[in-house]
Amino acid sequence: MPRRPYPLFENVTIIDAGAEGKAVARVDELVVFVPFAVPGDVVDIQVVARKKSFCEGRVTLYHKYSERRIEAFCSHFGTCGGCKWQNMSYEDQLMYKQKQVDDVFQRIGKFEYPAIRPILPSGQSTYYRNKLEYTFSNRRWLDREDMQLPAEERQMNALGFHIPQLFDRILDIDHCYLQPEPSNAIRLAVRAYAMEQGLEFYDARTHTGFLRNIIIRNTTTGQVMVIVVFARNDREDIEGMMHFIKSSFPVVASLMYVINEKHNDVITDQEVLLWSGDPFLLETMPDPVGEGKILKFRIGPISFFQTNPKQAWHLYKTAFDLSGFTGSEVVYDLYCGTGTISNFIAHAVKEVVGIEYVESAISDAHVNSEINNIKNTRFYAGDLAKELTAEFVALNGKPDVIITDPPRSGMHEKVIKQILEIAPQKVVYVSCNPATQARDIALLGEKYSVADVQPVDMFPHTHHVENVVLLKLTEK
Ligand SMILES: C[S@@+](CC[C@H](N)C(=O)[O-])C[C@H]1O[C@@H](n2cnc3c(N)ncnc32)[C@H](O)[C@@H]1O
Structure with missing residues (x-):
């Protein structure tokens, strides 16, 4: 039928x-x-x-x-999946993000909470990102004008972003407003060089072609890292491309490459090879405690670091302020990543214990403590659902405060149960998904009440909202 x-x-x-x-x-x-x-x-x-x-x-x-x-400022608006809210004023975007938190707290959470504090706007609403990944493809997304051309005259190579929901179609990007220069300049120069040299752009359907991705990272101090992902080890072409980037962009402090022969784009399981410069960047942030003291964070090619680094300081400072440290606290930093929060709060507390399941992130967390001369942090690699046990608490001391910053899916039920069992005085819940946060807080409601809610805008022109909640123990 x-x-x-x-x-x-x-x-x-x-x-x-x-x-x-x-x-x-x-x-x-x-x-x-x-x-x-x-x-x-x-x-x-x-x-x-x-x-x-x-x-x-x-x-x-x-x-x-x-x-x-309002008029969107990007010529790719409407096709690119990146900044879907550009046709709303920034004030409206903030209003809808704030409303999103209120809505899910009422609809999913159904718990009581005080008035939500006004969302913290991002200081920069363009060029705020420190990392972008562009994809090479021989299946360029064709707009109406392209479709008017005879098939043989259409340019099919593209270097840019995936079209939403289409794994093999790439929107060729002229200018992206997300990352500061030289991000656009590098992408455009690399694309022109690749075309000139006749290098093959990857075909995600047939898994053929040579050039796969280019990842550009930068720090707030202007350091730049470039990682080019090739599909096979063609030495001459790899050397040509790396020489081209190095000589055209002396600002690149770290130039690396990966040979990814797998069918998927994930490179965290691949060896990242250094071509020139240092194998990492150094990001800095003011220490919330020391007057004028600066914290350093090492960022390797696959390390996680908040992608809006200037606003990350405000996010961490919010978690810091809501924790209300007096200096005597043992703090657990759950889902600690590269230990950024742990090291950020270390000077204000007695001890921090971080847990995270990516081993390389835990190595970075150790290095980040070392380079800041921080001695009161301890880090463990492991799945939180298994790691956070009564034995773990006996070994590391009962926390006065737990800071938790889980992925979008929220916390595993076992982790929530364990937090209820441990019953620290305060839980500070940092979330990039208020819906799962609301679900988890409802479960924690058995012993905790919501004392403060502070949304933070990390990603202007998108619907994403970060939210920090202070929970206080109500039942002894
Ligand atoms: C939102 S990030 C937190 C980042 C960190 N707090 C920061 O600001 O840099 C969530 C982290 O949780 C980790 N993770 C996800 N599931 C986990 C699990 N079951 N056990 C331990 N860590 C997990 C991820 O690897 C990721 O680093």
């Missing part, structure tokens, strides 16, 4: 900006998500996918543009 066509909803008013950066409309009882619309727009929506309680659609006609709508 032929499938019934999805409906077209006409003259629908967009009412909210929410999940995954999509705008929200309501048609009778049905919630409809559409990309790139703005609250207040009146539109026709073609439904493209239907689930039980909601459906996904795309706008086919704008009857009225919202007064809230």
Whole structure:
């Protein structure tokens, strides 16, 4: 039987900006998500996918543009998956992020909480990222103009970002507003060089081609690292490319490459080879305790570091302030990554114990303590669900404060149970996903009440919001 066509909803008013950066409309009882619309727009929506309680659609006609709508500043807006909220003012973006936290706390959390503090805006709303990964592809995303050209005249090589939901289509980027220069200059020069030399751009369908990815990292002090990922070990072409980057961009302090012969793009399980310069960058941040003291953080090619580093200071400072340290505390830093929070708070407490399952991150955490002459941190590599036991607490001392910063999926139930068992006076929960945070806090509600909530904007022009919550022990 032929499938019934999805409906077209006409003259629908967009009412909210929410999940995954999509705008929200309501048609009778049905919630409809559409990309790139703005609250207040009146539109026709073609439904493209239907689930039980909601459906996904795309706008086919704008009857009225919202007064809230502003002109997006990036020429790739609307195609690139990167900055979906550019057509809203920054004030509106902040308002909707704040609302997102309130909504999920009410809808999922159902616990009591004090008035949420006004979200901390990011000092920079463009060029704030310290890391971007561009992908080479011989399947360039073709716009309307390209499609007018005869097939043989279309440029099919691209270096840029994935088109959302299409693993093999890459949007060729002219200018990206996310990372400071020389990010754009390097990408454009490398693409031009690759075309001139006739190097093959990768084909993600057939797994053929030579050039796969280029990762650019930088620090707030202007250091730059470039990592080029090749699909095979063609020495001459690799040497040519590395020489080209080194001689064209003397600012690159660390030039590295990877030969990734696997079918997936993950390089954390591959050897990263140094071509020239240092194998790491050094990021710095003011110590929240020492007057004028600066903390250093080593960033290797695969180390995690918050991608908006200037705003990361405000995020960590929020967690620091909410913890209200007096100097005598034993603190556990759960999901500690490269120990950034541990080292950030170390001078203000008696001892910090960090746990994280990526071993190389734990090595970085040790190095970060060493280079800052910090002696009161201890780090363990292991899965928190297994590591955080009564024996672990007996060995490391009962924490007065637990700071937890889990991935988007939130904390494992076993970890929550264990926190309830350990029952520190305070839990400071840093989250990049308020929905899972709300779920976890509801479970912690058995012994904890919410004392403070501070959202922080780390990613302007996206729907992402970071949220820091202080929980206080209510039951002894
Ligand atoms: C949001 S990051 C935290 C980063 C760190 N606090 C910082 O600011 O640099 C979450 C971390 O949790 C780690 N992780 C995820 N699941 C884990 C688990 N089950 N056990 C231990 N660590 C885990 C990830 O490797 C990642 O480093």
